[in-house]
Amino acid sequence: MVNINDVAKAAGVSISTISRVINQSSSVSPVTRNKVMKVIAELGYSPTASEKKDRKKSNKLIGVLFPDISNNVFGRILQGINSVLTPLGYNTVICETNGELDKEIHFLDVLKNKQVEGIIMANVHIPEEHLLWIHRNNKPVVYVCQDIPDFSLKIPISSVNMDNQQAICDMVHFLYNMGHRNIAFIGGPLHDLSAGKKRYQGYMKGIRECSLNTSQDLISFQESFTIADGYEGMHQIYEKSSILPTAVLCACDNIAVGAIDFMYDNNIQVPEHISVTGVDDSNLATAIRPSLTTIRHATFDTGIKAAQILLEYFASPSFTGNSFKLPYQLLRRQSVKHL
Structure with missing residues (x-):
């Protein structure tokens, strides 16, 4: 057939x-x-009833859940989403969750009541509560900037992300090629599978591949990905390390800015004394001085791909979803010194 x-x-x-x-x-x-x-x-194809939808019965609503709508990373993704869905008559309902699980579940229920046809969301991690909600309500969900954990239930779920582990590994290799042999790491929470755990694993992978040594004194994990967390992370490394690193690889741009703030307050010059790198290519990356060497990943194309996946769900109920990896770009700026 x-x-x-x-x-x-x-x-x-x-x-x-x-x-x-x-x-x-x-x-x-x-x-x-x-x-x-x-x-x-x-x-001789004959569309099924589910494929041949009555457009008048469709409310053409898509839910979008982001932790921080002021973050330009999510702004770029939203532009990509709208570029695909708006010409098709869809409208987006945007919810800000602050990365809090209770708010995420609350807004998922709100969006269900509004009868949205699908949901695109970004969050710190994917708890079982999310997956159970998707299973119960059978609403297709596409995660952006996050990986999907293993789950036994068959649910309509996909993800669009970069290869976080390889991207951070590449950054370690870049620093190594710039002459750095003592590279520290400030990361977020390890319960965040993508920006937390995978980026830390990428750091360790790069350290091994470059035959470098590291120690717990050069590694700091924080509870979140804020500027304040970066400040505290750099403070911890400064206090614990007998020899300061020549470079600090940060799990996101906000953490990198916080680390630079700490060094400014303690008369440590960037990049003359310590080089710093981030991830995201946020607005801050080019607004600060020195401008930040970072990894650009969550772009307009991320939103385009997420929207296209939802359309695949709508067109074919048998579509089971998948994890899609998009390319990233390492951007060299002023915050890294060649030794």
Whole structure:
């Protein structure tokens, strides 16, 4: 029996494009529409009721949950989401969670009551409560900037992220090639699978691959990813280390800014005495001096991919979801010195 995936493959377009043709969306060009309709006729494809939706019955709402809507990283993602969904008549309902589990569950229930068709969210970690909610309510959820933990239940869940472990490993190699042999690390909470655990694992992987030594005196884990956490993390390394590192690799830009603040308060010059790197390429990265060497990852394309995955869910209820890795870019700026 011919299904929507067969039609998409034969027509050389995405499943979401097939769905838009079936539902007579005005966003599909006449040329593409004619090509798809020709393939449908040739294959004898008959859309199921779930694939041939009545657009008048769809409220065209998508829920978006972000921990901090003032963070320009999430702003870039939202722009990408809207670039795909707005032309198709969808509206986004944006909720700010502050990364708190109670708020996340509360807003998930609010979005369910608003009858959103799908949800895109970013959060510090993915607890079992999230996964159970998705299982109970059967709402497709796409996580951005986070990895999906192992879970036995079959649920409509996907993720869009970079390879955090390899990205931080690459940063260690960059610092090594810049002459640094004593590299410290300030990380976030390890219960955060992506920005916490994977980035720490990337640091350790890079240390091993470069045949470097490290110690607990050069590693600090913080409860969050704020500027204050970066300040405290650098303070801990300063107090514990018998020999100060030549470079500090930070798990995010906010932590890096906090570390630089501590060094400024203690007459340690960046990068003359200690080099500093971050992750995210936030607005702060280019606003501070010295400008911050960092990793750009959560971009416009992240939002585009997340929106496209939701459309795949809508077009094909059998779509089981997946984890998608997008490319990242190491940006060299003023905060790293070549030794």
